[in-house]
Amino acid sequence: MTTSNSSSRSAAAVLPVEQYVAGLARKRMAAGVLFRDSANRVLLVQPSYKPNFEIPGGAVEEDESPWAAAQREVREEIGSDQPLGRLLVVDYVRPQDSRPEGVIFVFDGGLLTDDDVAAMKFAESEILSADFHTLEEARGRVKPLLADRLEVALDAVRLGLTVICEQGRRVA
Structure with missing residues (x-):
């Protein structure tokens, strides 16, 4: 009998945790990769499905880490398996x-050359082109939020830090 009471209590204790977890907020996640050239220009890709340029990357899928998503997206979008x-x-x-x-x-995707870009294999019907741009040029091609994030990412490379942001603005 003690065993069945114990089992009943265990089942009852699990239910509130499941309810708690079911009520947690859901957030989308995305992962991108900052590639640069020796002049500190950033690599932007031109998607076929929207007007603004992006860095290689995309949505994190279910049961996928942000790291794995970044690697997958780089492989899919520009054909690179570079670590x-x-x-x-x-x-x-x-x-x-x-x-x-x-x-x-x-x-951080590291440094690439113009030859690296020329050798890229773009995702069929997803990516139209890729090229290096100064931060000023990038501001004219990407959404303002990404432009701010790119500036912070370049600072993070220079300073050897990982930066925490809200809305593309550094907070830590």
Whole structure:
């Protein structure tokens, strides 16, 4: 009898935890990679499905880490299996443009050459082109939030830090 009472109490104790977990907020996650050239210009890709340019990367899928998502997206978008470097930026973003709040991770992709870019194999019908841009040029091609994040990511590379942001602005 003690065993059945014990089992009943265990089942009852699990239910509130499941209810708690079911009620937790859901946040979207995305991961991108900052590639640079020797002049400290950033690599931007031109997607076919939206007007603004991006850094290689995308949404983190279910049961996938941000690190694995960044590696997968780089392989899919530009055909590179180059190992990724350290985490540069973690950016909390508020809900916007019908998207829920989220957390964006930016990893260091290291230095590339023009020859590396010329050898890239773009995802069929997803990426139209890729090229290096100064931060000023990038500001004219990407959304303001990404432009701010790129500036912080370049600082993170220079300072050897991982930077915490809210809306692309450094908070720690």
